[in-house]
Every structure is written in C-alpha cells, then in structure tokens.
Amino acid sequence: HPRLHRFAIIFFYSGSRIEEMLGVTKDDVDLEKGIFYIMLKKGGKHIRTMRAINMNAYDLWQQVMYETGSGQYLFSHNMKTGSNRLHRQSAYKLWKKYAAKVDLHVTLYSLKYAFLNQVSKMLGLQKAQELAGHTTDRTTKIYAIDYQEHQVERNKNIDIKIV
DSSP: OOHHHHHHHHHHHOOHHHHHTTOOOOGGEEETTTEEEEEEETTTTEEEEEEEEOOTHHHHHHHHHOOOTTTTSOOOOOOOOSSSSOHHHHHHHHHHHHHHHOOOOOOOTTTHHHHHHHHHHHOHHHHHHHHHHHHHHHHHHHHHHHHHHHHHHHHOOOOOOOO
C-alpha cells in the first residue's frame, strides 16, 4: 500500500502523534521552509506548533503536497488526500491489515518509539524531547527505551588521562 508506506515514513520522521499527523492540511505545510504545523493538544489547550520536515522524508512530503488541494488533509480515507480527516483508529486498522500481509509485527505507533529511541541515542534525550514536543524528559524516557543502556555504554569510552 504505497500511500500507507508514505504516511508511515513521514510519521516516523515527524516525532508527532498519529492524530496530529492526520490533522495536517496542505495549508499547514511550507515545503520551501521545510516546516509543517500540527495542533498540539496538551492540558486541554490547542497550540499550533511548528515541526521540521526531516530531510529523509522530504521527497515524500513533496509527493503528497503535489496531490493535495488547498484546505485538504494530507491523509484522508485510505491515506489519500481529501477533505475529511481520517480517524486514528482507521489508520491503525489500515496499518494492521497491511502489516499482517507482509508478516510485520509492529504497531504503527511503535514507529514513534523507534524514532525517538534512535534520536535519544544519537543526539541525546533533550533533542528527542524537543522533537516530540514533550514538556518534561519523563515522558520522553518512555520512548527512549535504550537511553539508559546507551548512556552506560558511552561512559565506558570516556578517555581522560590521569597525569
């Protein structure tokens, strides 16, 4: 399912929640600046928040933007562009259906875990927290499952000479 694959890659590199990505319209994206906006819902508030378009997904953003009309959602029914917002449960069901066909046993949401885990290992917990839009590192640590182990591993390679 090429449109589901495209969504999965864009979602993976976004650091966003699935429902946030499903709410993105053509008007929320500025390819020239390499940014998009999501509606961040935290503490009962809705805050329009800027996110970066990752270079590894840029071509896919270009494709979906080319297919999308003004005011349309980037990911609507069956991951096509359209005027009706896709519900996250529909995205989960679509993923489950096609993941089973290729014997893939991960959830769509596990892509967020994988991305933030890798970011925390490569660039630190603070960068993963920033990308996810978390206000504290406590939530980010849930996603950064290998972070503690990776930090211990890095400590083994501290090279300070005693004089």
